[in-house]
Amino acid sequence: MRQSTLFHNTLRESPSDAEAVSHQLMLRAGFIRQLAAGIYTYMPLGRRVLRKVEQIVRAEMERAGAQELLMPAMQPTELWKESGRYAQYGPELIRLRDRHDREFALGPTHEEVITSLVKNEINSYRRLPVTLYQIQTKFRDERRPRFGLLRGREFLMKDAYSFDIDWEGLDKSYWNMFEAYNRIFTTLGINFRAVEADGGTIGGEGGTHEFMALADVGEDTIVVCTCCDYAANLEKAESGAIDVEEDDMISTDEIRDLEKFYTPDIRSIEQLGEALQINPIDIIKTVVFKADDNLIAVAVRGDHEINEIKVKNYLGAQDISIADSESLAKIPGIVAGFIGPMDLPFPVLVDHTVANMTSGIAGANELNYHVRNLNPIRDIELTHVGDFRNVNEGESCPRCTEGRLTFYRGIELGHVFKLGTKYSEQLSANFIDPSGKEKTLIMGCYGIGISRILSAVIEQHHDDKGVTWPITLAPFHVHLIPISIKDDKQMELAQKLYHLLLEQGIEVLLDDRDERPGVKFKDSDLIGIPIRIVIGKDAEQEHVEFTLRKHNMKESVHVQEAFARIIDLVKRSH
Amino acid sequence: MRQSTLFHNTLRESPSDAEAVSHQLMLRAGFIRQLAAGIYTYMPLGRRVLRKVEQIVRAEMERAGAQELLMPAMQPTELWKESGRYAQYGPELIRLRDRHDREFALGPTHEEVITSLVKNEINSYRRLPVTLYQIQTKFRDERRPRFGLLRGREFLMKDAYSFDIDWEGLDKSYWNMFEAYNRIFTTLGINFRAVEADGGTIGGEGGTHEFMALADVGEDTIVVCTCCDYAANLEKAESGAIDVEEDDMISTDEIRDLEKFYTPDIRSIEQLGEALQINPIDIIKTVVFKADDNLIAVAVRGDHEINEIKVKNYLGAQDISIADSESLAKIPGIVAGFIGPMDLPFPVLVDHTVANMTSGIAGANELNYHVRNLNPIRDIELTHVGDFRNVNEGESCPRCTEGRLTFYRGIELGHVFKLGTKYSEQLSANFIDPSGKEKTLIMGCYGIGISRILSAVIEQHHDDKGVTWPITLAPFHVHLIPISIKDDKQMELAQKLYHLLLEQGIEVLLDDRDERPGVKFKDSDLIGIPIRIVIGKDAEQEHVEFTLRKHNMKESVHVQEAFARIIDLVKRSH
The missing domain is CATH 3.30.930.10 (Bira Bifunctional Protein; Domain 2)
Structure with a gap:
């Protein structure tokens, strides 16, 4: 064209x-x-x-x-x-x-x-x-x-x-x-990964995978094992049985008594960690949710994020959201910022890592107080223990247990679902x-x-000048650019090559615009057609400049050679 | 497949x-x-x-x-x-x-x-x-x-x-x-005709053509000349200057006085024609329309239909419709069923054929009365004379004047418009x-x-058994039907031919269903794939039955011959 x-x-x-x-x-x-x-x-x-x-x-x-x-x-x-x-x-x-x-x-x-x-x-x-x-x-x-x-x-x-x-x-x-x-x-x-995923609103009883293109702009976090082929959406990624940071936890030899202590205006894990100089892995974070029409709490370790999808699936709920402060204020024994997992008037979902603690710090369900030496087996009703958190980067793989989990951002391009009979x-x-x-x-x-x-x-194929299309998807295979359309020799050679290529089914964009070379090259870089042929002062010798957009390496070759290379590149791409 | x-x-x-x-x-x-x-x-x-x-x-x-x-x-x-x-x-x-x-x-x-x-x-x-x-x-x-x-x-x-x-x-x-x-x-x-058309709501200042498939079910009437290449949508077709039935009209030698006569309860052209034993071509039909917010009347000959598009275009109106009886009842001097084109309190659009009459019969604008000897030049204000009617089948062509106009029904498949600057x-x-x-x-x-x-x-390609697709559009080129899928010889030959054809890029539907031959043939007729190859008892001799769906003529040929014919037919269709 x-x-x-x-x-x-x-x-x-x-x-x-x-x-x-x-x-x-x-x-x-x-x-x-x-x-x-x-x-x-x-x-x-x-x-x-x-x-x-x-x-x-x-x-x-x-x-x-x-x-x-x-x-x-x-x-x-x-x-x-x-x-x-x-x-x-x-x-x-x-x-x-x-x-x-x-x-x-x-x-x-x-x-x-x-x-x-x-x-x-x-x-x-x-x-x-x-x-x-x-x-x-x-x-x-x-x-x-x-x-x-x-x-x-x-x-x-x-x-x-x-x-x-x-x-x-x-x-x-x-x-x-x-x-x-x-x-x-x-x-x-x-560059993609097929990852295990959650069913989402479309539902389904069986498995489901997402096909994710790796890209920083992606809205999903995907979790990939360094050793085996385990890969999952963060929503779905299972937390492993063995926790890598376990060695860092407070020594569990001695079981001490639950002890309330004064923590004025300390309402967040960060504040608590800073004030007491303790590691968030020793803190129990308790959050109250509204699941459909019921209240429930979820307890995870201070260094973990609650995974709402896992909570929702565990409950079989249609919809969950963090309980608003108004709802919380109405419940006796609940003080926002000081919530702990003990003696709550509704079920508590306890993450495995919390259940395995022997001595934790948590809210005391009383204004300006927390508790220490919380021993879940002793102090919490462990009816609902499960995997309720996001995995952290660096954790051991739940599948092979050898590798560590690494995080990528991904763009969801495909999705396969077992719907069953939904x-x-x-x-x-x-x-x-x-x-x-x-x-x-x-x-x-x-x-x-x-x-x-x-x-x-x-997202995956560009540089600072523009797009760098793979040849299978490029709008044209070849960008044919005579430096000056007023130069008869250049135009003659350009036209000849143009028609030879068209005859072979090659898709060619011929830049026959009366523009300065700088404008033409800038546009060409931006559009990103993979093969560029520039016809300039060597047109008389039938020499052209051959460039692959991806590498931007220029090479002066005879037009016959350029033709042969183009045919070869396009044929190989199919 | x-x-x-x-x-x-x-x-x-x-x-x-x-x-x-x-x-x-x-x-x-x-x-x-x-x-x-x-x-x-x-x-x-x-x-x-x-x-x-x-x-x-x-x-x-x-x-x-x-x-x-x-x-x-x-x-x-x-x-x-x-x-x-x-x-x-x-x-x-x-x-x-x-x-x-x-x-x-x-x-x-x-x-x-x-x-x-x-x-x-x-x-x-x-x-x-x-x-x-x-x-x-x-x-x-x-x-x-x-x-x-x-x-x-x-x-x-x-x-x-x-x-x-x-x-x-x-x-x-x-x-x-x-x-x-x-x-x-x-x-x-x-089988189509490109016909001159009216712009319709999409509007436009220039010409417009419709591409019409000829078919009885079509919602449009198209008008085609028997001699020249004039073809138009009925909405658009121009009425010729010379009217073929002119010889039949009442002799115009003598100009007589306008004369009112008693026509009790005679409100339609048909009743009038029957009661007075006169030809509708001597009657003037007058209809009142509401054009946007104004009333107007249109007068055409009794054997003609008013063309509302022509009226609308003449007036430059957005919308026209026949005035309802309530609106009519309010106007002094207007009596539904007895309307005539004389002395109306709003403009009258007079068709050429009416303007050319010398002695017509029309409503008298008075209950149970008509007038005869109406001479438009003398009796009507001829400010708005034009082409306001549909052409009739058999009229002479407005272009070549040699041919006659014939009518077809058409399905509008395409439309080209000169929009201009709309x-x-x-x-x-x-x-x-x-x-x-x-x-x-x-x-x-x-x-x-x-x-x-x-x-x-x-609509154009079917018979009483089903569709008869042209090869360019058929869902498959070949319908390959072994009579019995339990017969090894038949299936072997069918499979062989199937794969040979697929290799050549021929689209084949292989009826490998375990159904009675009658069912298979009925379905095949209905679907209408243009080439049918039936493999039956002659499979051992590598003979097959070759049929073109359109003609339903069966022929026993060697499988090689069938293959060659198929390749030839498909190649020729591209």
Whole structure:
């Protein structure tokens, strides 16, 4: 394509509200333009990249035996009421009414629609298993849309759904998709990890993995073992049995009596540690939560963070949040800032590490007092002991126990779920099994954020001058830049090479704009096409400058040699 | 693909509410399933056809130099208020509010979004012309969704927009798209006509053509000349100067006095014609309309229909409708059923054919009376004479005057518009021209109903057994049917041919289901894959039955010969 006719602009400045590098670069390089918060137009260059992502995903879905269909964005909310997600989804679900006042939701995912479809089409085990997918625009009214395509309100997604006759079948379908996802993200050139994850609102009875692109801008923390292949989302990462800092704990030889002491205005772990010169690992942190309609407390060590997801899953609660000070004030024996795990009027969930302590410091449930020598076995009701905390970086791995856990930031690009019967039960999606009995379909669901991939790739593939696309995703393979379009020799050679490459199916952007070389190079760096051919003063000798954008190493080669290298590079990328 | 694993069902009965053949067949053959009124899921077979349509359209758009982008479905309604379409569009525009109570519309088209985008990106004539397109889901809350994909509420559309520096440029862009559309519909195997059309609500100052698939179910009437290439939508078709039935009119030699006569309870043209034994061509039909807030009357000959679009365009009105009886009752001198064009208290638009009469019969504006010998030149104020009627079938062509006009029913598949400055003016989308002056962008817009094409193709390609897909659009090229999957010889040959064909890139559906031959053939007829290979008792001799679905002529050939024919047919189709 000739750049003079391309609908495209680069920007010198990036908009002030673009925090993520990928967001800045996508705007500056002219891949996207914002229409409203979290809502973007894909410009011709961006659309080209998007189509390449779509093609790679589609090819691997077909290879995995998934069948493509296309479901509507407008979904009758009756279905959402049947599945129970209508209330649960909250304001993220965009709702509207048609001219007959019938309510619709704009699909953020399609579990309800596909379950109801498969229910009507399949009634025998003979037609199972089946995995269906679509590549489609989704809508989610994010509270805080940001980072460009990373958290948008209208975005492209590949969503797939599997239907099996039993859990063994689901297991097979699940790992089949898991492998397809591995191939997809590898082909896309993304540095990623598949991590164990929590089911979240979409729920499900079985396992679930997230496919995370490693990137500092990522909103998730992922936990990876230095030794084995254990990797999990922080929400999900299990805390190991053996605690690495155990040696640092107060000696546990002697069991002392519980002792109250005066701690005026000392309300936080930090203040307590500082005032008493003690290590937070000897402190017990107790926090009161509202879980659905009930109060509960959670006790973890002072150096640990409470993991609300683990607490929620333990309780089987729909929703939990830290109890507000008003609610706390109403409860006798509770003093905010001085809460301890003893004698509370509601259940206390005690983390393993707390249960294992022999002498801890905690709030005394009395204004300006704490207690020391708290011995959980003796002093707390240990009915609810479990894993209620986030792991800390450096802890030993819960799987191999040899390695240590390291933390990365990750962008969630894909998600595979064992849904089980969550939706099929609600929507009565049954089939007849070989023995003639009616059974419930066993489902899995599998998502990939198609548009989000663009951001993730740029987060991983850029330098201070712009994007450095991998060749499989680049909007064009080759950026062909004659230094001066007024120089006949240069233009002649450029045109010749341009047409030779096009004939070979190579995608070439020919910069035939009447611009200064500096402008052309700056734009070229920003856009990030992987192979750059500059045609300058050596055009007469048919010599061109060959550069790989990633390395920025210039080399003067004969045009024939350049041609051969291009063909080779592009062929090898497929 | 193996049919036993395909997510697909055929239906014996078509749902009672499916009126159009294409709607019935798409449901019965398992191409689509309804989720809500006018909202459909494309099943795997339907999705395959849809993708082929997309590919053909995309290829021709690229060939025409249009650049693909992707705009959001969610559009801030501010833009619609700026363009003035917010009020005008009415309940067809689906509106919603986000969590911050900001209003959005779900795009039925994208003139506003693209104009505002181009306004921001292009400010100099140097960057023009440019034509941009997208293939995207559109939303339109139709009052009466029907005929399956022909009139849906969520549908796929290709919309393109051109931007030029002047009207000559627009003319070039317009005809460039016009030619691309001709190529697209020809490749799609559609029997179509490009017809002159009216601008409709989308408006525009220049010309506009519709691309119509000829089909009885079509909601539009198109008018085609038997001699020249004149073709127009009935709304737009011009009435010729010379009227073919003129010889039949009452002799005009003698000018007689206007004469009132008693016509008790005779309120319609039909009653009048019957009672007086006169030809409707001698009667003047006068109808009162409300045009925006004003009353006007239109007078046409008794054998003609008033064309409201022509009336509306003549008046430059936003909206017209027949005046209701209550409004009429309030006007002195107006008696419903006895209205005549004389001495009315508001303007009368007189059709050419009425103005040319010398002696007509009309309402007397008095209960139970008509007048005869009405001479328009003498008796009516002829301030507003024009073309205010639909043409009749059989009339002479307004272009060549040699041919006669014939009528067809048509399905609108594409539409090209010269918009001019309608949107660019409202949204102040300007550019700097070569002389440094600021000018308004000159726009065109160009739509194709992608999903609707499926229906139109089926309307034209079916028989009483099912669909008969053209090979370019068929979900698979070959339907390979072994009579019995329990017969080893048959299955061996089937598998061999299957893999040979797949290696050549041929799309094959292998019916490996354990069903009776009758069921397999019925399903195959319904689905309509163009080439059918049946493997039966002659499998041992490597003979197969070769059938083209369209002709249903069976032929026993050697498998080698079948293979060669298939390759040839598929290659020739591309």
